[in-house]
Amino acid sequence: MQASNSSDKQDAPGARTFTESARRAQIVAAAIEVIAEVGYSKASFARIARHAGLSSTGMISYHFAGKDDLMREVVVEVMRVAEAYMRPRIEAESDFSARLRTHIESNLALLVEYPKHLPALIEVLTNVRGDSAGLGEFVGVTEEMNRVLAERMREGQRVGAFREFDADVMVHAMRGAIDEVVGRAAREPGLDVTACGRELAEIFDRATRNTAP
Amino acid sequence: MQASNSSDKQDAPGARTFTESARRAQIVAAAIEVIAEVGYSKASFARIARHAGLSSTGMISYHFAGKDDLMREVVVEVMRVAEAYMRPRIEAESDFSARLRTHIESNLALLVEYPKHLPALIEVLTNVRGDSAGLGEFVGVTEEMNRVLAERMREGQRVGAFREFDADVMVHAMRGAIDEVVGRAAREPGLDVTACGRELAEIFDRATRNTAP
Amino acid sequence: MQASNSSDKQDAPGARTFTESARRAQIVAAAIEVIAEVGYSKASFARIARHAGLSSTGMISYHFAGKDDLMREVVVEVMRVAEAYMRPRIEAESDFSARLRTHIESNLALLVEYPKHLPALIEVLTNVRGDSAGLGEFVGVTEEMNRVLAERMREGQRVGAFREFDADVMVHAMRGAIDEVVGRAAREPGLDVTACGRELAEIFDRATRNTAP
Amino acid sequence: MQASNSSDKQDAPGARTFTESARRAQIVAAAIEVIAEVGYSKASFARIARHAGLSSTGMISYHFAGKDDLMREVVVEVMRVAEAYMRPRIEAESDFSARLRTHIESNLALLVEYPKHLPALIEVLTNVRGDSAGLGEFVGVTEEMNRVLAERMREGQRVGAFREFDADVMVHAMRGAIDEVVGRAAREPGLDVTACGRELAEIFDRATRNTAP
DNA sequence: GATGAATGAGATTTCATTCAT
DNA sequence: GATGAATGAAATCTCATTCAT
Known part of the structure; x- marks a missing residue:
């Protein structure tokens, strides 16, 4: 008999119970509401737990690796919902100008439908800097989305649907x-x-419209 | 450029010695830089004091009634600088459209000149909610400024310089x-x-321009 | 090598199923490795469970009455292994001096054979104080072993194999x-x-050797 | 007026008030006693603060950068006392063998004089692993001291004062x-x-003594 | 006027343990 | 027998604020 298995075993990381997933979702939902209502800095575990009807903050730490982990899930959840809501509406349109209008209008329709989601997303993303390891990634994700959007605009410019302008500035102005x-x-x-x-x-529409003959 | 006296101490309204004003200005300047660099939530008294070369946070509490008071002064200072920078440039223009362009361009020129001021202002205003007593007032001030801006736009619409649009939405979009x-x-x-x-x-300009004959 | 039954469950003294014993042994083995690797204070149930491939700490609490109980089993297991390894080697020697040498050398040979056992034992015993109910007992066990060893040395002194010295101090110095x-x-x-x-x-050997004529 | 001094100023790091130093010393003294009495793992800030007659753990955090910082000071203080006590006694001796004896005896005399210091030191050093940044350094310091001691022994061997043996093992055995x-x-x-x-x-003395003619 | 020291509330996190299934 | 979920105590650390000098 010799000393064996000196490195910790690891479960398949995706494995998660039903109840566990439910709890996580419940906590994420509570976090979204609390963040939207009192802002990121006041959205402590204590407040989120109270809002979710949980008895202790330990509960949250039990289900999430830390505040960053929870916040990441908040961002993921909001982006998931936003994508599911906006993408089909945008893709239903065919010309560039209509897509642009639909992008804006469906984004705000999403705000009507889920009034806490976008405020929470903005709170989280603006209150995260270079720190908080895995969250900075989402700033990158957002920037990537903006780049894609700008590329679409440049396509529109190439086919004459849009006038000439700096697509990056335009995308950020919209944002x-x-x-x-x-x-x-x-x-x-x-x-x-x-x-x-x-x-x-x-x-x-007016800002991007091609007024040349 | 003098230290302002826009926020009064309790007992002696307006009265403030030179050194007191200098200290306050020094602390406000440090606060602006720290807020811009690390964000509102990480801008603790400790960090601001260190940045200002002060040996303790007690110094700040001594000169300001509290964090809200300091933040109010930050907002006042940035707005004072912004006003001093932008107003003459805007008022040098005579027609509505030029004023609009100048508003935007001088605002961003201000950012080039004072790179920390506007980030700090935005940090403070977005991290303040209904709470924090005297600070909610500034959200009101900002809204008031927006209302004034919108009123100017409506004037422009009346004289035919601008097309018809929701002036409030336009102002906020610009903002x-x-x-x-x-x-x-x-x-x-x-x-x-x-x-x-x-x-x-x-x-x-394109978004507001009157294209009617 | 069988799972020992030295620690009884409350109701059924001595009775323990095979799987139960196997689980306990598995957990004890994991505990030994974890303690040796990260130290007593960081050897939490969570870490031990992960190392043992268990999905929750509840598993450990289920099989052991508490942390003290687990630690006691760790001590018992290491002492069992040490005894099985060292005793026959020592008893194979006949004179006092050879036994002393063999005691030391077989103790360190044991370290080579089971590199985690002795570190774990030392970690546990040095991190236990008068508290932790049933564990203080093992400090006593260790002291008892030392007393026995000292008694052997005194025998050696009586027969002239060793010089005169304080046997307790000598044993502890060796230890x-x-x-x-x-x-x-x-x-x-x-x-x-x-x-x-x-x-x-x-x-x-030199410290104990009788140099008198 | 341009934005200025973007990097925090820093006081001369050695500057420390009299009362501050006194408080630190008081806390370190309390820490030494608590660690010696209840062990490293149970020596929480709460316990140390209570022992020192302080009203809160925040007090300790106020004077020390963290637990590591406090522990480092504990180690430094004990080593300072030990050095001041042992060095003159050892250096008063001239031959190798007497120095060795004095090293051991003064070390234990120190234990009589300051009964909590050495237990605290041992507790801290054995409960620190690769982690805790600045504390691992002291493991290195200890090893360095051992190396110096071993070097002295090898000198003794070269001049014939000591027999041939592995000086490192001898030093650690003594330790x-x-x-x-x-x-x-x-x-x-x-x-x-x-x-x-x-x-x-x-x-x-017997273990190192040169018995050759 | 100014400052170092003190304070206590509150934050996140980890832990051993218990419980319902 | 076994397990995931829940719990609450305790730990370290940070913060804005107050106080005595």
């Missing part, structure tokens, strides 16, 4: 304008988000 | 687009902010 | 010197433990 | 034998440590 509506909606409960969406769509 | 450049500039050091300003100006 | 090699072996992987054993044997 | 007395003294309050010192000195 900023939409996020501003998200922020306003949180501060002004009565705001007609759908109407804002139409206005923004018009703004960026 | 969001500019703030996005501020954020990008922090993440991408090489970004040509001036060029972004020109692009944004073009975007919102 | 300390051996344990120090155990510690060194953990810190210096290339250490020639067998050679250390020969050197130690020589040291204590 | 282990002394530490074992430290441990015993904690468990057996009545132990005559001075007598143990004499016995150990005799043991290692």
